[in-house]
Amino acid sequence: MRLNRLDLTRYGKFTDLSLTFPAPAAGGPDLHVIHGPNEAGKSTLLEAWLDLLFQIPVRSNMGFIHPYQTMQLGAELEIGNRTFDLRRVKKRDNSLLDGNGAPLGEALLHGGLRGLDRASYAAMFSLNRQTLGEGGASILASKGDLGELLFQASAGLNDLAAQLDDLRDETEEFLNRTGRKGRLRELGHAFDDLGKQIKELDTAAAEFARLSTERDQAGKAWTEAREAVETVQTKEVETDRLTAALPLLPRLDRLDAQISEYGALPDAPEGWLAELPELDRAEAAIATRLETARAAVRELQAELQETVPDQAILEVREDIAAVEGLRSAHDEAIKDLPRRQGDLASRTEAMQESLSRLGKTGGDPGTLILEAGTMGRFRELIERSSGLETAHDAASRELEDAKAGLLRAERRLHDVGGSASDLGGLDGLVQGIRRDDPLGTCDRATERAEEAAADLKTALAELVPWSGDAAALAGLAKPDHADLQRLEAEIAEADRQAERAQDRMEQLELARDQVRAKRDAIGATTVVTIEEAAQIRSRRETEWSLHRAALTGETADRFEKVLRLDDQITSTLAQHRAHAETAAGADRDLAEAERQLEIARTKLEKANARCSALGEDLARIRASVSAALPACMDIQAFRAWLDRLETGHKALERHEHALRDQVRHQRSVERARADLLAALSRMGHEVPEQTGLPLALETAQSLLDRATQIAALREAEAQAREDLARRETAMQVAVDAQAQWQSAWDAACADTWMADASPGVSEMRAILEELDRLREHHREVADLTHRVETMQANLDRFEQAVQGLALRLDMASDDPVPDLWRAVSTRLRRAERAETQRADISKRLATAAQTLTQLEEDAKIHHGRTAEFARHFGVATWAEARDALTRSGELSRLRTLRRELAEDLCARMRSSTVKEACAKLDGLDTDALVARAERLASELKTLRALQEEAQDNFRKADEAVKAVGGDNAVARLEEQRQTLLLEMQEGARRYLRQRLGLLAVDAALRSYRDTHRSGMLERASEAFRIMSRNSYSGLAAQPDGTSEILVALAAEGGSKQADQLSDGTRAQLYLALRIAGYHEFARNNGPVPFIADDIMESFDDDRTTETFGLLTEMSRTGQVIYLTHHAHLRDIAKTACPGVHIHELQA
């Protein structure tokens, strides 16, 4: 894949930026350097490239100018020899579009990138300073493991070793190396604990079976013991029975004897004996009670005959009650009548008086009293009249006040005198002058002018050695700033070049001296010429021929001598040749050194010439400014002087400006003064021509003040006039209201007896009061008259009734009526009392007679009963009958006792007859029975103890079985145990997967190493050698157990492990590995663009150049883009790769 063009249409800070990457010449390098200062957007560019390839992320931070929905990138890409015009927009789906905006599948790019995803591509094909540094550090972490390093470099991953270690540590949290720690162990303990708890709580089926058997056996034993106890208990009861029955026989005999003593006595019927005490008591009481009752009847009959009733008065009892009803009215009349009559007389008199006060003596009050409506109308009019009076008074008083006020205002206006003159705009003029304050402004301008003059003076003094006045200063021209700046840069560059040339020359001289010394050391050697050698060789041949012919010792010796000489010559010749070569080499070196030196010298001279030429340029410029400047002034001093000149110019300008201001303000003061004087004279206030502005201003102000006063007085007069008019209107209203009232008054009087002479208000008020009183008197007189008449009638009715009664009762007499009435009343009460007494006596008599009859009945029944008793026992009297009855009772009791005893005996002996029982007891002895009972009791005690024990055993066994219970505790624990098992299982699976995964990854890395070792290591080694400028001859793999370690081979011999390299070198080693990784990928998959972002900041220039060489080499395989903000790297890149494309990115 190749990037031909990248469009940042709407992305980050960019709008419609397009970068074109022209295709290289065939076989030429495809290297691009994008240079841009900080903030130019290099990082954005890289991000854009990734977003183009792999979609713009959902939450991109590149949407700060162009909103998400408008973001767009574009590119022309070359994929597999075809060119594609693509666009990328921000969308969830179908975000990759072709040139026509139709959606394209991601597969195109995916294929072009050989299946790399964003992370992998970014890791493998983009590199920056940080990843380079981390790469170096990760070499250290991997301890040089070759497999890891090769993989890391290819994949662009760092920190592989540390991460693998972390993962290993993580697994140890579950189970550590020794198996003594970790989560698994904790879970295992908990699991075992639960197991123990279950064991304690649970009852297994087998255990349950054992418990059941035990319980059944104990149950059986208990039943047996119980049965033994019951047997002995039965025997004991039998013995007790016999012992108790034995004493009953003698008692039975005794009772039989007592019964026979009574002989033949008739039995008393049931219940007679119980009646005996009651009959005894009745016998004594009945006679006494009969006598008492008869005496009482007699006494009451006598008393009744003595009481006689007064029949006459009782017959008129109702009439008397009617008269009693009239009595209270009569009594009241007697008491109240005189007082009421007195009241009536006094009221009548008061009424007459009232009439006379109204002037109508003897008149009929009924005609005089007014209707309520009329009275009301008068009262309302009276109330209104006082309000109208008051209003009228107030209106007339205020009218007077208003008249006086008007007079006063007219007088004051007159006193001030004269009318106001026309002020003709004086007011506006004065206000304008006060607002502008020309005097103050003028003073301040003067002050500023003085300050500027002082500044100018100082600036002139600063310009030494030049001297001159302000005019001269203004005449000084400044040289062109750009020219000067360029000149300065050129001088600096020339100086630097001269300095560098000087250094270079010195270095070269040193080198030349070394070379020369070396050459001198070689020196000269004995010279053997070819001719001499040929001569000796021919001598050897000659001697050989002689020796061959003679074969004597002498010839042999001679031949040997010549042979040795020849050998020596050959050797010397060879030596000489070698020496000569060395010397020639040294000579060449020397010549080269000299040549270099010569070049350097020329360069130095050129540089110096350049310096002086620039010096002359400077002098020319300086002279053009001023001849006064000394020749020794260098560019920096000149620049400083020019800065001061700038300051001087500015001071001059400020001073001139201040002077202009001052003059302007003085003029405005003068103008104000003239305007004011003119205005005053127009108004007729002549003032001397030389009057100053302040005085003129005062005069004008006093004129203005007076005008204001007159205007105020005029205003007051006008107001007073208006007030008077208003008061007059008010007065008229009050008068009208009074007239209206009077006609209403007259109308009201016309309807009454006062029509002929209508009275005034105060009169009417008195008349109305009197009429009120008259009405009151009139009503009272009528009322009292009626009451006096009623009382008199009541009195008469009562007296007539009493006298009527007395006549009917033969009690008539001349006594006053009250006495007569009292006598009648007394007689009636006495008659009524006698009547009540008689009724009472009759009632008591009836009761007594009834009691007597009852008693006689009872006595008859009693005597019948006692006679019956006597008849039964065959006796005559109650006393004898009584005795017989008592004895019969005793006999009956004895017979009952005998029967009970016999029954008891039979029951005890379980016999049906006494005879049978006696037969059974015959021959038994109390003592023997007691002894037997004791023996049985002791036996029973033992058996009972045994039974209790058996019962206890059974209970315990039964409880044990029941204790098993159906609770769920065990099941719950089992469930917890299962959960722990699951957790362990889950953890174990994960642990194993991770541990085995680690092993598998290790193995895979070894495999990777073996596959790539040859190709990558060689290339990395070469790259490292070049980058290190031969400080290292390369890299090698060194076996170390199962792994292999990467070592660097030092040029001076020996190998260095990763931890022995400097940080910078390690970073370069990492870069070398990455370069090798790049080639490895490209070889297997084809190229994809590689982007490096300022990775060589820590490299020196030489290594930088070499590295650019390596990048150039890479770019022959695939496109390489290098981003930088260092300007000088452009030159280095050009040196290393003349075909490089430089792109400038503007800030």
Add this chain to the structure above:
Amino acid sequence: MTFKFVHTADIHLDSPLKSLALRDEGLAELVGNATRATFSRIVDLCLAEDAQALLIAGDLYDGSQTSMKTARFLAQEMDRLAAADIPVFVIRGNHDAASRITRELTLPDSVKVFSGRAEVVETTWNGHAIAVHGISFRDPHAPESLLGRFHAPVQGAFNIGLLHTSLNGARGHDPYAPCALADLQASGFDYWALGHIHQRAVYPGVPTVVMPGIPQGRDIGEAGAKSVTLVTVAENGAIELEERCLSVAQFERLEIDAGHLSDWSDLVAHLKQSLHRARQDCDGAHVIVRPVLTGTTPLAWRVGRDADLLHAEVQNVAEQIGTLWIDKVENALKAAADAPRGGAVGELAEVIKTGSLHPDDPGVQEETERLLKHLPRELRGLLGDSKEQTADIIAQEMQQGALELLARLEEDNT
């Protein structure tokens, strides 16, 4: 008069629920001992419905259980039915035959446990003549059909057969008293009360054949609503079946298609939504869910790596819901399957897939043995029971582990 009875099977009393969700003590408290609670509810149902009988077609317990407390609990529950005059008909299944507690237990007289020989109990329910046939497993294994041993149907009675059977054989199970549905249908019975298979099945036709399924699922393998069957027989002989869910907790496997997702937060949101919906769709009081992520997504690698984070997210949602619990999150996602990964990572992955290390490698053996040594006895079979099985599992785990690890290395670097 109609009559009704309750038919259940495979109670597996006191068999524990198996789920990592029970690590939550709150849940363990709520649904602990669910098999018991469910059995009590079955008894409650009989009482509430005034059923004429309870039929239990085998597997009251797990075979391995020996706790008499389980048996005592069963006896207590049976007493409750006895007090209400509701008879119980029980046959023993393969698990019961293996259980010792079966032999030690005394049950009320109202419980009829059929013996290993075919028996028939004739009785009357609500005025109807009923014949209940049954035969128990004598041994834990019954490779032969038991159907031939049953008595002939009683004439004039409603004939019910109790049989513990794997029918034609369920996959992954040994055959237990196998028999063909057709043979059951030809038996002349009116109702076949089956047991053994934990998934409910009703076979239409005459007679009615019902496999009620387990009433309380115990792990994710027994997912879905579980029930007992309430059978009502009308005067005219029509049989009405009602499924009554009485389980305390319900397991649910929740397949979640994440194929269309590529963003982590979208995945979490989608999961959340699915869980809420799952809760709404489920009637049970407590649902224990295993979300299974499926589909092809670039998130596959990350889900593998950040399983703990994802679990925490899901757990959080579950806590908000309150009555939904997470068993565990299963990752069945596939990374883009057909597009091979490029670069060195892809190459290394290929190496791993071809098996970079043999299961017999001493290093692998050492790791495996060290782990197994520290596992409790119950987990010794973690890696299978045969040498081949173990080698397979190890190879699989190793590859899986290595790929996960690779993904994680790559993620950590970006």
